[in-house]
Amino acid sequence: MLIAVAAKDGALTDFENADVFELYQIENDQQSFFKQVTANVKGIGALAGFLKTVSADVLIAKSITPAAKAVLDMVRIMPVQGDIDSAEAAVSALLTGRLKPMTCQEHADCSNCGKHDGGHCGRH
Numbered sequence: 001m002l003i004a005v006a007a008k009d010g011a012l013t014d015f016e017n018a019d020v021f022e023l024y025q026i027e028n029d030q031q032s033f034f035k036q037v038t039a040n041v042k043g044i045g046a047l048a049g050f051l052k053t054v055s056a057d058v059l060i061a062k063s064i065t066p067a068a069k070a071v072l073d074m075v076r077i078m079p080v081q082g083d084i085d086s087a088e089a090a091v092s093a094l095l096t097g098r099l100k101p102m103t104c105q106e107h108a109d110c111s112n113c114g115k116h117d118g119g120h121c122g123r124h
Helices: 044-053 066-074 087-095
Strands: 002-008 020-027 030-038 058-061 078-081
Touching: 002 087, 020 087, 030 087, 044 066, 058 087, 066 078
Parallel strands: 002 058, 058 078
Antiparallel strands: 002 020, 020 030
């Protein structure tokens, strides 16, 4: 699994304003810093497309708007929002269950979000 973290100087940033992402490769529930990439694009659609080209499965950001979540859902990237001190700490929090994927807005009772099909519930 490849996790992209919207981060600048190691600190989480808002997805919509991100231009730098730290990529973490996860193997056997262990994280390893993969690389830092710069997105030379603006707008949520272009940023989501950029993340898809680097093969991101998950995006962690300080904040993700409902519109951005909808776009990430369309390109099948699991959105995770959290105000964690650092990119590395956010990845660790996700892997240990302290940080959870955003749930479906269409159905708040969705118990399958984040469990199937790359983080999507499959009901929309």
